[in-house]
Amino acid sequence: xxxxxxxxxxxxxxxxxxxxxxxxxxxxxxxxxxxxxxxxxxxxxxxxxxxxxxxxxxxxxxxxxxxxxxxxxxxxxxxxxxxxxxxxxxxxxxxxxxxxxxxxxxxxxxxxxxxxxxxxxxxxxxxxxxxxxxxxxxxxxxxxxxxxxxxxxxxxxxxxxxxxxxxxxxxxxxxxxxxxxxxxxxxxxxxxxxxxxxxxxxxxxxxxxxxxxxxxxxxxxxxxxxxxxxxxxxxxxxxxxxxxxxxxxxxxxxxxxxxxxxxxxxxxxxxxxxxxxxxxxxxxxxxxxxxxxxxxxxxxxxxxxxxxxxxxxxxxxxxxxxxxxxxxxxxxxxxxxxxxxxxxxxxxxxxxxxxx
Numbered sequence: 527x528x529x530x531x532x533x534x535x536x537x538x539x540x541x542x543x544x545x546x547x548x549x550x551x552x553x554x555x556x557x558x559x560x561x562x563x564x565x566x567x568x569x570x571x572x573x574x575x576x577x578x579x580x581x582x583x584x585x586x587x588x589x590x591x592x593x594x595x596x597x598x599x600x601x602x603x604x605x606x607x608x609x610x611x612x613x614x615x616x617x618x619x620x621x622x623x624x625x626x627x628x629x630x631x632x633x634x635x636x637x638x639x640x641x642x643x644x645x646x647x648x649x650x651x652x653x654x655x656x657x658x659x660x661x662x663x664x665x666x667x668x669x670x671x672x673x674x675x676x677x678x679x680x681x682x683x684x685x686x687x688x689x690x691x692x693x694x695x696x697x698x699x700x701x702x703x704x705x706x707x708x709x710x711x712x713x714x715x716x717x718x719x720x721x722x723x724x725x726x727x728x729x730x731x732x733x734x735x736x737x738x739x740x741x742x743x744x745x746x747x748x749x750x751x752x753x754x755x756x757x758x759x760x761x762x763x764x765x766x767x768x769x770x771x772x773x774x775x776x777x778x779x780x781x782x783x784x785x786x787x788x789x790x791x792x793x794x795x796x797x798x799x800x801x802x803x804x805x806x807x808x809x810x811x812x813x814x815x816x817x818x819x820x821x822x823x824x825x826x827x828x829x830x831x832x833x834x835x836x837x838x839x840x841x842x843x844x845x846x847x848x849x850x851x852x853x854x855x856x857x858x859x860x861x862x863x864x865x866x867x868x869x870x871x872x873x874x875x876x877x878x879x880x881x882x
Contacts, residue, residue: 527551532624536578549743554580554625556742559646561585561634561662563610565727566676566734567652568600573735574650575618579742581626582618583646586610587633593852593880597724634658636779639665650674650738652731655854656708663688663701667776672741675701676734678722681758683730687737689772690750698750702774726758790860791876792847800845808844812859813851823849823882830855833862842868849875849882 528550533540536550558579560567563586574582590598590605590613605613611629618627630642634653639661643649649671651662659675666673666689673688690698733754740746753766792800800807809825811818818827828836830850840846846869848856856874863869875882 544745552743553578557581557646558648559583560650562652563614565597566731568598569728569731570652570734575622575625583628584611584614585630585634597727643669648672660708664776664779667700674734674737676730678727678730683726683756685733686753687749696771699768699772703772790873792873793876794882808846810848812848812855830859833859845871847873850878852880853878
């Protein structure tokens, strides 16, 4: 039941005949897990907490970086270096102390996915990489959870409701019905490489929150079986209709082989210290030639697309550190090289040149 202070807090939305007190109480009883507390996850979390979703879990193992702040407005300068999950929890409880928020300061992996999902009703995917998106999807399918999906790139965004349970007991399509297999590493640029206007994830993240609220309260019609596309430059939405029900089975969970282990990263400060101590390093820039030309921190240029065919140019006995602009491509290069044998000391630069 709503306390007097909560009634005052939610007074404007309580006046909506579509919601009312019953709908507000359904929000208060709901349990939502948000994977990723970045550009999408920030506004998504803010609106879920403000709307009164009673139990919110935040999964994110990343820390706040300076380059995050232009679009991840949940954070400020004082949060740089802090775990996003903890900083987000603190800020959200300032926004609404009437909700319960649990911070999981870890990455979403095959090892913890099912344990994380088991106590939640709805999952909202605010991640920014393909391995996590596929893992969230597969875990939701196996656990029978609705997955509110969103993604942004440059000036475009998309959103959908996957694995929706229809009244007839059948499930709506999920992510693999739309994109059966992940793209090849490096074939699709992420926001760090292609850029993104900061306001875009705010728009899409807010829309994602609205879909979560619709699912919980039963208001309106969710984007089940549909993919909504937003073009910022023209302020236009297009809604594409997918198949009505899923046809792609998921039988197991597994981490993408390009998921990088935490113990194979070095920070910018650690790399500077290695250089100051004159440690012999094999520094590899895995960006493109034009990027290397504009700025680099030394070493050899071997683009990600050429890393395996030019592996013979590398000395496996040296301490090898891979770097790129944001840390994404270097993590993929590390995973590719780690799949073979011979490299004893292989690392990549966390946060890339943006952090440097």
